[in-house]
Structure formats: structure tokens, C-alpha cells
Amino acid sequence: MKIARWTLASVAEPASVAEPVEASEGFVVDDRVVPFPQGVTVRSLLHGGLDAAAAVFDDRDESAAVPLADVRLLAPLVPASIRDFVAFEEHVEGVSASVDGKGGAVPEWYEAPTFYFTNPHTVRATGEVVPVPESQRLDFELELAAVIGGVAGSSGANLDADAAASHIFGYTVMNDWSARDLQAREMKVRLGPAKGKDFGITLGPWIVSTDELASYLDEDGFLAVRAEVFVNGALVGEDLVSNMGWPFGELIAYAARNSVVVPGDVLGSGTVGGGGCLGELWGRGSSIPPLQPGDEVRMVIEGVGEIVNVVGERVAAPPIPRARERSRARRR
Template structure:
């Protein structure tokens, strides 16, 4: 199944299933958020009902504008590809090594769930001169009967993966480089936008491309202005998606609607990695088109928008460090 949200030509919005070259709105007014909470088994029942009741009201997929496939509860973004870490460390931080701590456990940061773009959107960007994309696959968490999403083991975590979507973690590398020197972040180098889409492909649709070790063995590619600049297998991750979900829930909780990005694929999944390997490829500029294609999951396309000026931030002021008044 493929689940999506869209805007019609008359400006109204709908949520439902993508069925071939058609979209079918949920027949009972359900939302993607509700379907995620109810879990995959009930989603299948709703799919069967929708296909039986809605065909006469089906709309052509090419006649609607897709929205982000969900409104995320949160977005965690991991860094699960060793090749990416090695390259981008040199391209952003100036050191071409992988910290030993990377191998000990999957690491993630929380990014902004409130600025999520859809495929086809023009993406406004900050005043960065080292603008970058990051090609990722993201797991979407759904509900599981009898589970609260707390402290999951890997088997339980796998059951919480409702499906997958393509993710572009837009990045301003010059802002990110400054932030990382403060040993906290990334923050403003990342939180101006994330693209998710074009839809959620349910996990059961991809069971035949899960390899013997539990990795999602699909191909991912990224093109800039029509030129292929990066390609990798998602199965080159250091941890499986269930292991990422389990780690996110460790002494914590995952809830339906949470999005967990894989981190950027290797072999040119972002410009930062290519810069770290000595490539002279230019940063993104307004007007550039970025297209990401993930086998069996989908394709997202965005155009880089204009740089948006922001208010000036004052430097830290020297303080006397008084201990009492």
C-alpha cells in the first residue's frame, strides 16, 4: 500500500491511498495520523474497504499536488552510513576519520518537524554559501496493539515500522560547521527544511527486499539538474531500521507519526561527502533541481528557492562572571 496526502485543483485537501495512477480518499474521513495510530493490520482493512467504496470518486494522481505524506510527531535523523561519516567529516569538519564512538551505537539528532516540504515544492533556504542536500530513507512509526513504544527490543521495534518514505535533510554546511565546533548541534544548519515523500510505502510491501541480515536492500540515487551525483545501496547502513527504532525507544518512547531518517547514504549521497573527497562540485544555488529516487519507495523532486535574509544575531557579550550581587 501507498498512503498519501494531497491538494486538489480546487484547493481542498484529502488523505488516502495511492492505487496505481489514481488516488482514493479514505471513505470515512480518516486521516493519515489516525491510520498510523491504528496500525498496519487495520490499514489493510481500510484499504480493502476504500477500494470497494471509492472507485467512482477516484482522482488521477497527475491531477493532484502531493503534500508531505504525514505531519510528523517528531523527526529523528540518524547517521548510519560509515562512508558518509568518513567523507562528510572531512568536507564539513576538516578531519577525514570516523570517531570510534560511532561504531558503538547509532547516533541521531532531532530536527524540525514543523517545516516539512513535499515533492514539487520550491524550498526557501537560509543565507548559506555551502548549501547541500542529503539523500535518505526514513522509517515511519505506527501503532502496535499492546505496545506503548517504550524500551523496545529489535523484534518489537520492527513491528512498529509502519512504512518508509524518501527524505531529503537539507543542510547549510557553513552554518553546520560553526555549530559543530561548539560541540552541540546541528541546529540552524539543518532546521530550515526537510522533504518527505512522495508517499508512505507500507513495510509489508518491501519484505522481499529485506536481506538475510535485516537490511533494506534497495538502490538510492540523487540527481542535480539531471546529472547523477550519488548512488548507494541502503543496505550499506551500519544498523538495520529496527535497530534504529529500538535505539530511539531505549529508555524513551516512539509514537505513531515519528519519522526516523537513516542518515545520508554514502558514495555521493550529499555534496559534503564529495567535498571531503576532493571534489570541486559546487554547492547548491537558487534554481537548482534536486531529484532523489529510491527503488520501490518513490521519487522526490525539489527546486532550491531564493535565500531568505534573517535578522542579525548579536555576538556574545563579555561578562564579569560575578558570583553574587
């Protein structure tokens, strides 16, 4: 199954992610989109889990189908939360070299799959022009993301790896847009990333159910799908998702450790190696420039699909004053 959200192509693209859009939701079947039955939504389908979704798919009414070419795809879900991992050793090595010139992954990276929470309210769709901050080191990050669905009898808390894997409803392509200069400043405070990532994540073009990728699983349970990223038509990075240090079941188990994952959560793999972002390439001595307004970024993941965005104009934000010196008095 492929699950999507869309609006008619004739409807104007919203000026910002905060502007509401009336979305249609349903399945992608060949070159058509087929709306869900009345009352069914992406959210309800994820909560119901894969078996219930398959029953809805089998009972779909194709008389209401619309050509895919006649619609504008939206982000395939409104995430409950977004966790983004850093699961590729090659990416860590390259970015570390870019930041401090040392390269390599710190010993702590090997101990557990680290992640951060990012902004579910600035999710972009394929085809959108993405406004960006006043950054001079704008970057992309090519990732595969897992989407969590419901499992009968499970709360989603403290899962082992096998149970966690059963919570994966499907996968989508993810671009974690990054302003490297903003990120570098804030992470010196030993917190973040925050504003260096806060402005946009692309998810799409749809959610592909786990069964469609089952043939790509290798003997160790990793998804051996090919991932590629192109800037202005030129191939910049390529990797196999199976090069990640932990399979998705273990990422989700770690996320649920002393915590919980719920339907609608999105968990990014982290940036693939082999040039999955410019930061890694800069760390390896590449002179490829940062992204500029007007650049096109296209990401393709085998068996899932592709997302394409154009970098928009830099958007000035209100200034923030420096911290004030304070007396540190303990009484008024």
C-alpha cells in the same frame, strides 16, 4: 499500500510551511488517489497500525478516485517528531574528511547508532520550491525514512530490535537539506546541528507500507533498495540502503531505549554513501559546487518513489548580536 496527502493541482502552493493547507488524505492506487472514508486520517491510520490500515484499504471506495496527475502532493504526514541518524560509514568518512581533512569515523560511531532531533514544522513536499538561508555551502542529504505506526499492546518504550521493527508502518524518501557553513560554525560549540538543518526537510512522495518492500530484505534484515540523487538531471550519488551499519529495527530500538517512539514519528536512515550529499564528495576531493537558487534536486529510492525540489531564493534573517561580556557577579 501507499498513503498520501494532497490538494488539487489548481490550489496555489502555500508561501510558507506555516500557511495552512486544506488537505485530502487517502491511498495511491496505480495512477489515482482514493480518499479515505469519512473520519479516517493519516494520523488515525498510523495509530491503528498496519492490520487496521489494510482493512480500510480493502474497503476503499474507488468511485471517489481522482487522477494522480490532477493533484499536488503534500508531505505524506505531519510528523510527531523527526529523528535523523548517521548510519552510513562511507558518509561519515567523507564528511569527516570535508570538515577536518582527516577522514574516517570516530571509534564512538561504531558503538551505537547516533541521531539528532530535527524540526517537524518545516517539512516540505515534493514539487515545492524550497527557500533557503543565506548559505554559501548549501547541500542535500539523500535518506530513507521509517514511519512509526501503532502496535496493539505496545507502549513503544524500551523495545528490542524485533519489537521495534514491528512498529515500522512504512517508509518514505527524505531530503535533509543542509547549510554546511552554518552547521560548521554551530557544531564547534559542541551542540547541534541546529540552524544548519532547521529550515527544511522534504518527505514524500507518499508512505509505502512495509509489506511492499519485504522482497528487498536481505538475509541480515537490511533493505537492499537502490537510492539515487540527481542535481539538474545529472546523477551525483548512488548507494544501496543495505550499506547502513544497523538495520532499521535496531535504529528504532536505540531511539526507544529508556525512551519511547509513537505513531507518526519519523526516523531517517542518515545520508547514504556513494555521494548521498555534496559534503561527502567534497571530502573526497570533488569540485562539484554547492547548490544554488534554481537548482533541481531529484531523489529516487527503489520501491518507494521519488521527490523533486527546486532550490528557492536565499532568505535574509534578522541579525543576531554577539554575546555580551558579563560581570559574572553572583549577587545583584
